[in-house]
Amino acid sequence: MKRIHEVYQKKNYPEKILQIGEGNFLRAFVDWMVYKMNQETDFNGSVVVVQPLKEGIIEKLEQQNGLYTLYLNGIKNGEVASEHAIIDVISRTINPYVQFDAYLQTAENPELRFVVSNTTEAGIVFDEGDQLEDRPQNSFPAKLTALLYHRYKTFNGDPTKGLIFIPCELIDKNGEKLKEIMLRHAGLWELGEGFVTWMDTANTFCNSLVDRIVPGYPKEKMQEIREELGYEDDMVVEGEPFHLWVIEGPQRIKEEFPADRAGLNVLFVEDLSPYRTRKVRILNGAHTCMVPVAYLYGKDTVREAIEDPLVGKFVKDTIFNEIIPTLELSREELVNFANAVLDRFRNPFIKHYLMSISLNSMSKFKTRVLPSILQYQESKKLLPNRLVFSLAALIGFYRGDRDGIKIDLKDDADILELYRDVWAAYDGTRLGLEMLVEQVLAYDKVWKVNLNEVEGLHKQVTDYLALILEKGMQEAVKELVS
Ligand SMILES: NC(=O)c1ccc[n+]([C@@H]2O[C@H](COP(=O)([O-])OP(=O)(O)OC[C@H]3O[C@@H](n4cnc5c(N)ncnc54)[C@H](O)[C@@H]3O)[C@@H](O)[C@H]2O)c1
Numbered sequence: 001m002k003r004i005h006e007v008y009q010k011k012n013y014p015e016k017i018l019q020i021g022e023g024n025f026l027r028a029f030v031d032w033m034v035y036k037m038n039q040e041t042d043f044n045g046s047v048v049v050v051q052p053l054k055e056g057i058i059e060k061l062e063q064q065n066g067l068y069t070l071y072l073n074g075i076k077n078g079e080v081a082s083e084h085a086i087i088d089v090i091s092r093t094i095n096p097y098v099q100f101d102a103y104l105q106t107a108e109n110p111e112l113r114f115v116v117s118n119t120t121e122a123g124i125v126f127d128e129g130d131q132l133e134d135r136p137q138n139s140f141p142a143k144l145t146a147l148l149y150h151r152y153k154t155f156n157g158d159p160t161k162g163l164i165f166i167p168c169e170l171i172d173k174n175g176e177k178l179k180e181i182m183l184r185h186a187g188l189w190e191l192g193e194g195f196v197t198w199m200d201t202a203n204t205f206c207n208s209l210v211d212r213i214v215p216g217y218p219k220e221k222m223q224e225i226r227e228e229l230g231y232e233d234d235m236v237v238e239g240e241p242f243h244l245w246v247i248e249g250p251q252r253i254k255e256e257f258p259a260d261r262a263g264l265n266v267l268f269v270e271d272l273s274p275y276r277t278r279k280v281r282i283l284n285g286a287h288t289c290m291v292p293v294a295y296l297y298g299k300d301t302v303r304e305a306i307e308d309p310l311v312g313k314f315v316k317d318t319i320f321n322e323i324i325p326t327l328e329l330s331r332e333e334l335v336n337f338a339n340a341v342l343d344r345f346r347n348p349f350i351k352h353y354l355m356s357i358s359l360n361s362m363s364k365f366k367t368r369v370l371p372s373i374l375q376y377q378e379s380k381k382l383l384p385n386r387l388v389f390s391l392a393a394l395i396g397f398y399r400g401d402r403d404g405i406k407i408d409l410k411d412d413a414d415i416l417e418l419y420r421d422v423w424a425a426y427d428g429t430r431l432g433l434e435m436l437v438e439q440v441l442a443y444d445k446v447w448k449v450n451l452n453e454v455e456g457l458h459k460q461v462t463d464y465l466a467l468i469l470e471k472g473m474q475e476a477v478k479e480l481v482s
């Protein structure tokens with residue numbers, strides 16, 4: 001069978017976007033949007049993709065001339081929708097670890113206008129070891145500072161040659177944080193007042209919030225997909241039709257990034273925090289809460305979990321009774337959003353594995369679930385049972401065993417070490433369990449506070465964990481939801 005680049009001829013669009021990250025999400029979201037804008041409007045732009053880490057899949061993408069097939073499968077306006085398209089907007093790929101000059105030279109292109117990124121929650125970080133002379137710098141903000149400085153010098157500080165940065169990382173104030181770190185590098189590297197002023201005035205850093213479920217490469221369906229497509233494609237990516245990109249930035253960007261004219265759900269707003277809180281607490285919060293409970297219960301995917309009468313009820317009650325009451329938005333709007341999220345979780349086409357969501361569950365619990373627990377307690381003066389149960393389940397999950405089979409835990413090495421130690425020290429007694437929970441709740445490297453100080457939390461987590469250990473997750477959930 002022929003390969004995708006042997007059957008499809010790519011068009012040439014000017015390079016207008018620099019993309020840091022070659023992951024599934026960006027390819028199913030931003031690159032798809034660029035494809036749509038090229039089809040529906042006069043955007044006429046392509047994307048240069050830079051691999052942020054030394055290891056990655058850029059070579060595979062390059063071998064296909066940057067082409068790949070995107071499947072969007074799900075329910076759209078109540079109807080089954082399945083569509084696919086060849087995304088042809090990646091002009092070329094760059095691995096800065098072997099093509100550093102080519103990486104810097106992208107800054108010399110006067111038509112370059114946007115920088116998008118998605119480097120997971122671990123990407124927007126300051127690395128004090130990074131230097132301007134490094135080829136390349138370690139962190140992605142440092143790499144970008146070097147690139148922007150090169151642009152500043154190339155165009156002699158021309159105020160019209162600034163860039164618009166729209167990071168997609170799921171962290172609060174992603175644009176502001178990126179800018180803050182880049183300014184820090186500019187200061188440490190002594191790049192000069194002129195550059196700092198240019199960075200500040202000629203460039204725009206937008207905060208943004210993305211929403212689309214992208215499980216990625218549909219491994220199990222590949223045989224069927226190959227037959228349907230009639231060509232080989234190692235970079236197929238699958239996502240849902242739903243998409244929302246909320247960008248906190250000036251309305252004028254719309255002129256240059258005509259997503260709305262392409263019929264895309266891209267909003268330019270003054271304040272994205274209500275959208276962010278709603279999405280992170282309800283959608284991501286429900287995912288993170290459901291993972292340890294549903295996985296130890298015996299489920300493997302989000303859909304299986306939501307369709308199980310008991311686990312499904314656990315998730316729905318958690319959202320409607322314990323998360324929504326902590327949010328300061330109109331209840332009607334929240335209920336509508338939550339119902340839509342539940343429909344997305346039920347998407348019959350998509351296998352969203354609980355284990356893939358489980359990556360870095362501790363920090364996800366801290367940002368996506370803990371605020372709901374704390375706000376619930378503050379306003380109602382009692383703890384939300386199901387959210388606390390999911391914390392107990394999380395501690396049980398990190399024991400790393402499902403019915404005698406090892407769980408492939410993925411988290412920071414020191415978190416995994418913490419759990420290895422506390423579970424190894426557990427002697428099977430109530431006192432032993434209390435000590436174990438105390439140590440986990442005291443792990444302020446993740447929690448940033450000592451959770452043992454939250455009134456009643458230590459006892460309730462210990463009680464639920466004892467229940468899970470004694471009766472198993474299935475019985476424990478049954479008792480909880482009834
Ligand atoms: N998949 C989804 O449904 C979805 C939806 C919305 C948001 N997201 C967000 O997108 C992120 C990436 O998801 P994906 O599905 O594309 O994953 P992926 O594994 O396909 O891609 C991860 C990307 O992040 C880069 N990366 C990882 N660690 C990094 C680091 N320390 N520094 C710099 N770059 C780093 C990798 O090089 C790669 O480009 C997730 O963490 C999530 O926050 C994902």
Ligand SMILES: O=P(O)(O)OC[C@@H](O)[C@@H](O)[C@H](O)[C@H](O)CO
Pocket residue numbers: 170210211212213214283284287288356357359
């Ligand atoms: O992508 P992660 O690993 O940060 O989180 C897992 C999911 O909660 C997440 O990918 C959602 O599906 C996504 O945020 C929906 O927009």
